[in-house]
Amino acid sequence: MTLRVLDPRLSAEGEAARLAAPLDSLDGALVALLDNAKIGTERFYDHLEAMLRERYGVREVIRRRKPDASRPAPADVLGELSAADAIVSGIGD
Numbered sequence: 306m307t308l309r310v311l312d313p314r315l316s317a318e319g320e321a322a323r324l325a326a327p328l329d330s331l332d333g334a335l336v337a338l339l340d341n342a343k344i345g346t347e348r349f350y351d352h353l354e355a356m357l358r359e360r361y362g363v364r365e366v367i368r369r370r371k372p373d374a375s376r377p378a379p380a381d382v383l384g385e386l387s388a389a390d391a392i393v394s395g396i397g398d
Contacts, residue, residue, distance in 0.1 A: 332362035337389035
């Protein structure tokens with residue numbers, strides 16, 4: 306009997322992803338919140354938005370929702386969020 310071992314990893318293609326430079330401050334920033342459509346996310350983001358505005362001086366918050374948690378955000382939603390200084394994409398169960 307032959308034992309065949311499969312390696313599910315892909316070899317790296319293209320350039321490695323790089324993190325954006327951190328913001329010096331959130332004061333006056335535009336922050337986007339991407340909701341993954343799970344039940345707890347909206348309530349959590351309500352709290353997070355209030356905290357960002359009150360404690361950190363965030364000027365504006367853009368909130369968008371994915372169709373569901375298992376699919377990526379549509380291109381038009383990502384386009385809207387690209388105007389933000391920072392984006393929070395989270396899960397809420």
